[in-house]
Amino acid sequence: MEFALKNFFVAAPLLFLWGLCITPLSISLSNRYRIVDFPGERKIHSSVTPRGAGIVLWLGFLLWCLFAVKAHPAVRLIGTGSTFIFFSGYWDDMKTLSPLARLGIHLFAAVFFLWSVPLPPLHFAVCLLWITGMTNAYNLIDGANGLCLLMFITASVLSSALGNTTVFLSLACLAGGVLYWNFPRARTFLGDGGTTLLGYLFSCFFIYTASPVLSTAKTVELPFLLLLAGGVPVADTLFAIMRRLWRGVSPFSPDRGHIHHRLMDKGLSPFWTVILLAFFQAAVVSLGIFLFRARLI
Template structure:
């Protein structure tokens, strides 16, 4: 039996994502917020990259609806706003990666502090949120990939007792996906991709906090790795590879998992399918571990 309230939330989120995205495209074109082609990118023309604006405003609307029953959403909404705005500014002019990292850590602390976690657990979780925030940005290199991974991850929140926020976030992202996949008419931009990483990781911790308060560090690390999934794995591999090559870990290249899968399959579509399946498997493993620990 489908819950009517969840269905309406999902429907509202989907239509918001689908109908507001054309407005964000016009805004991006007007203010020249465009992704330009270069040697490490697969698109060949100028692409508006303001779709994150749709997801940010949609999330804030949901937060206004949910704040009466979940007061801590104020902190998550503030953190999400910081993450989105710093990314949106970076879409217009390049900012220092250290400035972005510092603000991501601040936003992560805002999400973690209300949860009442033990100090070491809280520290690890704040670092994890900042890492996932950046990881979703780094893996956003193929049409539909970042959004599809976010949809799969948000759907997993339903199994942790956070179905309303999981449904509305996944539905809004699905509405935006219609404009980003398979043929993109807009990109998320740094503002959008980092926002997705932040929203999933922050709401995962909010939902899982009662269990996280009573587990050891080893179990915590395993859970965070499994729920971080492919974006976190890709980031760890990319950073390790760049450091071993004597480069900055922030140096962009074409050695990400999606690049390698496109080389193996010869198709961006199959690269997305493979990574979404791998993400789903990682989430399923995380849910199994979580169920045993709860």
């Protein structure tokens, strides 16, 4: 059941203002406790930048959950899972958490939510891999100012056409408030806590919304549909894994082969790289949404 439209017009501006007005507090907190990102070979920023804006997204989402839980009981599970996701990433922002430990937490959070979704066993397994992959994909795509947030906003706005419109648009407004501080000039970064949180939230709410289609889709076509719905972050992550395995290195090892790196290495500015990838994201996700909607007819 949807929120009443009048409630959306209250929640959306408040979420946007939350992101816009609370982010400066997270910047001060990150500077005070040295939760910062230093310039490096694979990075485009040239100065030390705070990276704790993910806490704004997490707290804003939990506040929204209190508002939305009656209409959408699934937010209890997603809110709990997102807390595991956020804290594992936030811990990694402050100290080092092994990739396998993070992967285990991401799988647990995905399973925690998916137990509430009626899916056949094989569909459950595919969706489990997709949510876990999306959680990490949004982290890997975060290599240029505003890129991760725009990937999330674009996908959320387009996915609202499937249903749960006010849910997707409200979350897009929350991310939009933080975007002001991250693009085109980054006064703060999301950090791993924020990027993985966005990937988890989008993938869970997408599964929650599209579950009637997912449960009837053929097993062979389900990965293709979800690949399109995942858009640029999923495609970039798949290519990164294949590239690293081909080179005989760990799929978790960092490199400068991501699509945004390649575009900037070709001479495209960081600003136009982000804008171009946002258009690609819109095109790919739109195709995925079209195919999902076609199955509903």
